[in-house]
Amino acid sequence: MKEIEQRLTENGVRPTAMRILIYKYLAEKEAATSLTHIETAFAKADRTTLYRTLKTFEDKGVVHQIDDGTGIQKYALCETGCNCELEQDLHLHFHCNNCNETICLTEHKIPHINLPDGYVAEDANLVLKGICEKCSGK
Amino acid sequence: MKEIEQRLTENGVRPTAMRILIYKYLAEKEAATSLTHIETAFAKADRTTLYRTLKTFEDKGVVHQIDDGTGIQKYALCETGCNCELEQDLHLHFHCNNCNETICLTEHKIPHINLPDGYVAEDANLVLKGICEKCSGK
């Protein structure tokens, strides 16, 4: 509990009650989470608060946003000490077509891609879709 | 002109006047195109018609849909004889942060990725973001 407060403070986010709860919720979930999903989990809180909390978390590097191709923005906690901005820390994401969950494969970095002349890459997004380990039954 | 009709017919799409125009429009554009973009280009046509035309094109393998991370669905013509479904034909896309255009790099295939045990990949999406050749001035 104290750890969460410390983590938030380190990243320049004031640890309010709401933010600690949201952080804890994200930490317990293994999969990336959408705003709507969080909204149903926190029925008492306002959607806007949750929205802005996620944005604050994102700005301060507490979470990273994931575009998994469903058209719905998802969020997941960053690893401790990760620099999501840097190319080296960009990991791939897996979206399961069966259970519809999106998970971070943090240890699988996005390979470097050779681009044609004139193209300068600043960011990358790689999403694999298929069947996750839970759903494949292995 | 006749080529377009033939191409559509080959893919099981009846070549109506509207569809031919849309196809021609997509063929002239080098970048991937959104529904809203097409809508402004075809002010006379209804959005629903354009929407369903794109869906039909997609179903029949005339165009492929692109998720470039902007949250707006884009479409681009498929190469002749391409099988966008197959892993081998999956190419990467580049989104320019300056001119906001998204382009197909059809000759740059998505590299094969080794996944952890239990994960089965069926599809992949790789988008690089940065500065395109036009905007980098090279």
Next chain:
DNA sequence: CAAATAAATGCACTTCTGTTGCACACTTGT
């Protein structure tokens, strides 16, 4: 050709997600 059938188009409306403005509540520092 005319009638029947099927397909394409247009209009209205809905849903869903993300986003912003503004007022109020709470916290922090003096």
Next chain:
DNA sequence: ACAAGTGTGCAACAGAAGTGCATTTATTTG
């Protein structure tokens, strides 16, 4: 205690995707 700053809640809006149904246009059939 006061002022300033920050967080939260309510309401409303924007944009894009999608659906139902009527109408038009094309195709088939007698």
